[in-house]
Amino acid sequence: MLRESYDLSTLISAVVTFMLIVLTIRFVLYFANRKGSQIQKPDWLDDERFEIKKKKKK
Numbered sequence: 001m002l003r004e005s006y007d008l009s010t011l012i013s014a015v016v017t018f019m020l021i022v023l024t025i026r027f028v029l030y031f032a033n034r035k036g037s038q039i040q041k042p043d044w045l046d047d048e049r050f051e052i053k054k055k056k057k058k
Helices: 008-034
Strands: none
Touching: none
C-alpha cells in the first residue's frame, strides 16, 4: 500500500524533513538548558523528596 501511494523521493524527503525538525528541537532544548535554570523549590513545599543536587563539572 505504501509503495503504490508514494514514490521513493517523497519518502526520503519526509524522513529528511522529520530528522531536521527533531534535530532543531533538540538543539534548541540543549541551548536553553545550557544557560542554567533559575528554577527553585517553592517556599511552601517542605517535602524532602525534592533535593537540589548540583552537577560537578570535571
